[in-house]
Amino acid sequence: xxxxxxxxxxxxxxxRSEIGRLNILGFWIFLGAEIALFATLFATYMxxxxxxxxxxxxxxxxxxxxxxxxxFLLLTSSFTCGLAVHEMRRQNVKGLITWMxxxxxxxxxxxxxxxxxxxxxxxxxxxxxTSAAWSGFFVLVGTHGAHVTFGIFWxxxxxxxxxxxxxxxxxxxxxxxxxxxxxFLDVVWxxxxxxxxxxxxxxxxx
Amino acid sequence: xxxDEFFVTGDPLIYGADVSIVLTMVGILFYLTKFKKxxxxxxxxxxxxxxxxxxxxxxxxxxxxxFRGGVDALLMRAQLAVPEANFLDSQHYNEIFTTHxxxxxxxxxMPFLIGLINVVVPLQIGARDVAYPYLNAVSFWTFFIGAMxxxxxxxxGGSPSAGWTSYMPLASNELSPGPGQNYYLLxxxxxxxxxxxxxxxxxxxxxxxxxxxxxxxxxxxxxWSSLVTMVIIIFAFPILTVALVLxxxxxxxxxxxxxxxGEGMDMLWANLFWLWGHPEVYIxxxxxxxxxxxxxxxxxxxTLFGYKAMIWSMLLIAGYSFLVWVHHFFxxxxxxxxxxVFSITTMAIGIPTGVKIFNWLFTMYRGxxxxxxxxLWSLGFIVNFVVGGVTGVMLAMAAADYQYHNTYFLVSHFxxxxxxxxxxxxxxxxxxxxxxxxxxxxxERIGKWVFWIFTIGFxxxxxxxxxxxxDGMPRRVYTYSEESGWGPLNMVSTIGxxxxxxxxxxxxxxxxxxxxxxxxxxxxxAWNGRTLEWSTPSPMPPFYNFAKIPEVTGLDHFWKQKQAxxxxxxxxxxxxxxxMPSNSGVPFIMASFxxxxxxxxxxxxxxxxxxxxxGVFGTLIYRSFEYDDGYYVSVEEVIETEKISx
Amino acid sequence: MANKxxxxxxxxxxxKHLIGFVLSIVLTLFALWVALGTDLSLTWILxxxxxxxFLQAALQLLMFMHVTENSxxxxxxxxxxxxxxxxxxxxxxxxxxxxVWVMTAGHAKHDKHDEPKTENQENHGEHxxx
Numbered sequence: 001x002x003x004x005x006x007x008x009x010x011x012x013x014x015x016r017s018e019i020g021r022l023n024i025l026g027f028w029i030f031l032g033a034e035i036a037l038f039a040t041l042f043a044t045y046m047x048x049x050x051x052x053x054x055x056x057x058x059x060x061x062x063x064x065x066x067x068x069x070x071x072f073l074l075l076t077s078s079f080t081c082g083l084a085v086h087e088m089r090r091q092n093v094k095g096l097i098t099w100m101x102x103x104x105x106x107x108x109x110x111x112x113x114x115x116x117x118x119x120x121x122x123x124x125x126x127x128x129x130t131s132a133a134w135s136g137f138f139v140l141v142g143t144h145g146a147h148v149t150f151g152i153f154w155x156x157x158x159x160x161x162x163x164x165x166x167x168x169x170x171x172x173x174x175x176x177x178x179x180x181x182x183x184f185l186d187v188v189w190x191x192x193x194x195x196x197x198x199x200x201x202x203x204x205x206x
Numbered sequence: 207x208x209x210d211e212f213f214v215t216g217d218p219l220i221y222g223a224d225v226s227i228v229l230t231m232v233g234i235l236f237y238l239t240k241f242k243k244x245x246x247x248x249x250x251x252x253x254x255x256x257x258x259x260x261x262x263x264x265x266x267x268x269x270x271x272x273f274r275g276g277v278d279a280l281l282m283r284a285q286l287a288v289p290e291a292n293f294l295d296s297q298h299y300n301e302i303f304t305t306h307x308x309x310x311x312x313x314x315x316m317p318f319l320i321g322l323i324n325v326v327v328p329l330q331i332g333a334r335d336v337a338y339p340y341l342n343a344v345s346f347w348t349f350f351i352g353a354m355x356x357x358x359x360x361x362x363g364g365s366p367s368a369g370w371t372s373y374m375p376l377a378s379n380e381l382s383p384g385p386g387q388n389y390y391l392l393x394x395x396x397x398x399x400x401x402x403x404x405x406x407x408x409x410x411x412x413x414x415x416x417x418x419x420x421x422x423x424x425x426x427x428x429x430w431s432s433l434v435t436m437v438i439i440i441f442a443f444p445i446l447t448v449a450l451v452l453x454x455x456x457x458x459x460x461x462x463x464x465x466x467x468g469e470g471m472d473m474l475w476a477n478l479f480w481l482w483g484h485p486e487v488y489i490x491x492x493x494x495x496x497x498x499x500x501x502x503x504x505x506x507x508x509t510l511f512g513y514k515a516m517i518w519s520m521l522l523i524a525g526y527s528f529l530v531w532v533h534h535f536f537x538x539x540x541x542x543x544x545x546x547v548f549s550i551t552t553m554a555i556g557i558p559t560g561v562k563i564f565n566w567l568f569t570m571y572r573g574x575x576x577x578x579x580x581x582l583w584s585l586g587f588i589v590n591f592v593v594g595g596v597t598g599v600m601l602a603m604a605a606a607d608y609q610y611h612n613t614y615f616l617v618s619h620f621x622x623x624x625x626x627x628x629x630x631x632x633x634x635x636x637x638x639x640x641x642x643x644x645x646x647x648x649x650e651r652i653g654k655w656v657f658w659i660f661t662i663g664f665x666x667x668x669x670x671x672x673x674x675x676x677d678g679m680p681r682r683v684y685t686y687s688e689e690s691g692w693g694p695l696n697m698v699s700t701i702g703x704x705x706x707x708x709x710x711x712x713x714x715x716x717x718x719x720x721x722x723x724x725x726x727x728x729x730x731x732a733w734n735g736r737t738l739e740w741s742t743p744s745p746m747p748p749f750y751n752f753a754k755i756p757e758v759t760g761l762d763h764f765w766k767q768k769q770a771x772x773x774x775x776x777x778x779x780x781x782x783x784x785x786m787p788s789n790s791g792v793p794f795i796m797a798s799f800x801x802x803x804x805x806x807x808x809x810x811x812x813x814x815x816x817x818x819x820x821g822v823f824g825t826l827i828y829r830s831f832e833y834d835d836g837y838y839v840s841v842e843e844v845i846e847t848e849k850i851s852x
Numbered sequence: 853m854a855n856k857x858x859x860x861x862x863x864x865x866x867x868k869h870l871i872g873f874v875l876s877i878v879l880t881l882f883a884l885w886v887a888l889g890t891d892l893s894l895t896w897i898l899x900x901x902x903x904x905x906f907l908q909a910a911l912q913l914l915m916f917m918h919v920t921e922n923s924x925x926x927x928x929x930x931x932x933x934x935x936x937x938x939x940x941x942x943x944x945x946x947x948x949x950x951x952v953w954v955m956t957a958g959h960a961k962h963d964k965h966d967e968p969k970t971e972n973q974e975n976h977g978e979h980x981x982x
Contacts, residue, residue, distance in 0.1 A: 015923040015924070019835075021414075021923040021924065021929070022338070022410060022414060023338075024923065025410055025413075025414065025923070025929055025932065025933070026337065026338065026406050026407075026410045028919075028932070028933045028936060028937075029409055029410065029440060029932075030406055031936075031937075031940075032440055032441065032936040032937065032939065032940040033402060033405075033406070033441065033443070033444045033940075034444070035937075035941070035943070035944050036440075036441045036442070036444040036445060036940060036943050036944060036947065037444035037445075037447060038944075039943065039944030039945075039947040039948055040444065040445045040448040040449070040478060040481070040947055041448055042944075042947075042948050043478075043947045043948045043950075043951035043952065044448070044452065044463065044474065044478070046948060046951070046952050047471065047474055047477075047951055047952055047955045047956070048463070048469075048470075048474070051468075051470070051471070052469070053462075053467075053468045053469040064888070068884070071880055072877070072880075075873070075876050075877060075880065076873070078873075078876075078912065078916060079869060079870075079872070079873035079876075079916075081916070082866070082872070082873075082915070082916040083866055083869055086869060128455070128459060128460065128461045129459075129460040129461060129462065129468065130462075130468070131462060131468045131469055132463060132465075132468050132469045132470045132471065133469075135455070135462045135463050135468070135470070136463070138461075139451070139452065139455060139461065139463075157827060157830050158830075161830070161831065165833075170833065174830075179916075179917075180917055183912050183916045183917045184912075184917075186912055187909045187912050187913075190880075190905050190908045190909060190912075191905055191909070193880070193883075193905075194883065194901050194902060194904070194905040195905075198883060198884065198887040198888075198901050199887075199898070199901075201887065201888060202887050202888070202894065202897055203894075205888070413928065413932055414928075437939070441939065441940065441943045471955065474951075474955060477951055477954055477955055478951070481947060481950075481951070525939075525942070528942075528946050529946065531950075532954055540954050540955075540957055541957050543957065544953065544954055
């Protein structure tokens with residue numbers, strides 16, 4: 001753990017400390033575990049998707065408009081999060097914080113519409129105890145939503161640290177790791193979009 | 207909830223346990239206070255981030271859990287010794303086989319192996335610590351708290367009783383009411399967090415913290431087996447996490463994943479459980495293979511035969527282990543095609559394992575074999591494990607499995623692989639690395655008695671069970687009739703079980719005996735070892751492991767240096783200041799909050815569960831804002847330490 | 853390809869990000885159109901929309917997450933990162949396809965509640981309740 005290493009001045013800040021490099025690699029591996037975690041939830045959902053008991057069918061309640069709003073909010077937030085890291089690598093703290101704040105706003109918007117949608121489903125008589133299919137839906141999509149919620153708190157904490165300490169190898173590694181997390185949530189959403197919503201609607205209408 | 211529902215009442219065995227728990231607690235508190243050890247306990251153990259100390263704590267916990275699980279086993283064998291016995295009633299028997307299985311796999315085998323990995327792997331790769339020392343402490347404490355939460359179930363609230371596999375609908379609210387099953391769900395969940403973090407930690411440690419010159423294909427086999435194990439942990443444990451969450455939701459929040467209502471699918475639980483469960487089998491066997499490889503190579507005085515074949519076969523197993531899970535429920539009724547496919551993959555995974563057996567045999571071939579106790583355990587492993595492996599291939603044939611399944615044939619099979627594989631390895635590894643940890647060997651003469659009594663007892667216990675199984679005796683029955691004719695073999699089996707118990711007691715006595723009388727090591731190289739951990743001083747290398755990081759030039763580097771008479775002497779001018787991580791009490795506190803959260807959830811007291819989780823997040827936030835970059839050990843201190851330990 | 857050390861190439865306009873973003877929007881809308889606006893068979897729809905999903909995932913990994921980037925001169929990290937994601941994908945596919953296959957082949961045939969998809973939601977009310 002020598003801290004006296006020499007660096008190519010072009011090396012991004014987050015890779016300049018040993019701890020930063022280790023943490024970033026470790027987080028990548030953690031994302032592998034997250035993939036296995038979500039895969040298990042997807043598998044459960046896919047196995048149970050037709051088992052609707054007395055409740056409504058899944059595709060019956062899905063709405064394209066709400067789906068598209070949520071999807072675009074999250075896709076855009078992934079883009080702005082990428083821009084934030086771009087600014088960070090230009091040593092632009094203000095740009096970093098601005099783009100990250102926009103990312104957080106978009107994330108909050110996503111959560112708002114997701115919660116609205118959940119409330120709508122519950123109003124229509126579909127909750128976690130309605131049927132196996134709806135249990136699968138709420139826990140899969142809900143786990144993603146809980147990840148987004150956790151991410152919002154986490155990014156906020158890291159931004160406070162950046163504001164207090166400026167960009168150092170330690171803070172920039174944290175920002176980079178949260179950005180990986182955020183992009184990953186977007187990847188998961190793409191699969192929810194496809195496997196839950198599109199498939200649900202195709203099965204229902206088609 | 208009334209107090210007599212909260213505490214388990216009515217059984218003299220439980221009252222006995224209550225008394226002994228209280229006495230032990232009082233004894234520990236008295237000792238710590240009388241000898242003013244509280245500060246020592248906190249500074250040296252509860253807040254440590256040193257991989258060697260964490261490893262020792264893992265091993266101590268695992269030995270305690272082996273005692274608990276072993277007592278469970280003996281109670282079962284006592285009940286089954288004669289037909290129509292009344293020693294245990296059916297509910298109590300169900301609880302005991304459930305806790306026996308769960309504890310032995312999750313809280314004994316895994317922590318024992320992870321403990322040895324903790325102590326040995328960083329030393330083998332020439333590292334000063336693991337990649338994330340703080341996270342390592344979090345891993346240990348969440349494992350420990352999960353184990354404790356699970357263990358208090360038998361005095362508070364009642365134990366789970368649906369088997370370690372907890373199949374639905376047996377584990378549902380309707381058929382397993384009360385907190386017992388919740389203990390299983392929450393205890394495993396909390397311990398599982400620790401295991402996953404260990405997986406990430408050691409994978410990165412092995413990949414990134416190796417000493418210069420230690421390329422991947424120069425790593426000792428135990429390190430390699432740990433690396434592959436960590437990969438399996440990382441991808442298998444999230445599956446268990448999800449399965450446990452889903453069942454928790456079914457039990458506490460009214461969802462319908464595995465229930466009979468709402469079109470839930472009970473067999474989906476079995477599917478998810480074994481998607482994790484089969485890789486788990488390899489998690490507890492691969493490190494064992496690694497240890498046997500080290501031990502056999504050391505005591506045959508030869509480099510491991512087929513080093514690369516061994517590695518490739520382990521990598522193959524890592525992938526394959528995710529492709530065989532259905533063989534645990536061939537009789538579910540998935541149809542001929544599904545069963546055939548998984549029958550074939552199961553037989554195929556036997557091939558890389560067979561390759562290893564030949565590697566060990568050829569390593570010994572023409573070696574100068576020294577019959578030390580670790581070597582005896584390794585030889586015992588080869589013989590007995592093959593018996594377990596061969597019966598495993600019998601079980602792999604789906605059609606034949608319809609006859610074997612759910613009988614004592616299966617029980618015997620998995621004890622032959624898990625005891626002869628994992629438990630023998632734990633004993634062998636403990637004895638082999640004991641001088642590294644404590645500075646003296648365990649007594650060899652007593653150790654050989656332990657080996658022979660245990661191994662003979664093991665065969666006397668489990669060999670009859672194959673025949674009981676073929677004779678149709680089902681597993682998990684608390685008694686059987688006189689007319690079944692199963693009485694005599696069961697009595698034999700019970701005698702064998704108690705022989706294993708006696709061997710365990712002698713092993714513990716040996717720890718005491720050797721502590722008092724064994725000759726202390728001075729060289730650090732107790733067994734004329736081959737790998738880097740033997741180049742460090744004993745007992746326990748200084749907290750920074752290596753005053754100077756070694757430069758590795760090949761496989762069995764230390765051995766080759768010794769052969770060439772070129773073991774480097776440490777010179778004062780080579781020493782530079784050393785960076786080390788600071789101790790932290792946060793992991794212990796975080797795990798305590800996990801205990802509060804878990805306990806609340808077990809009893810469905812949501813206020814307590816939420817309060818505990820707020821505490822957990824509080825510690826996470828605290829840690830995020832803490833910028834502790836560790837500290838430097840000065841050159842003077844290193845020189846002083848090295849002189850003391852030389 | 854996986855052998856570049858990370859450098860501060862980020863001085864100019866973030867073209868990579870913009871392209872990634874536009875592509876992700878286009879792929880999303882196109883998947884929606886394929887699913888709801890065409891008369892393709894169910895199998896084709898599934899193949900196309902899941903193909904797009906994996907494409908988008910790759911896009912995020914390469915354009916936004918810098919998965920091929922190395923933190924030091926050796927290319928160990930990028931290899932580990934890529935290998936890790938590929939193995940995760942293997943495990944994920946085994947979990948999802950394996951579970952669906954195992955839980956529906958044979959077993960489900962004995963299960964009276966799991967009717968074939970052709971007689972779908974119109975008569976779901978007639979499912980017997982339990």
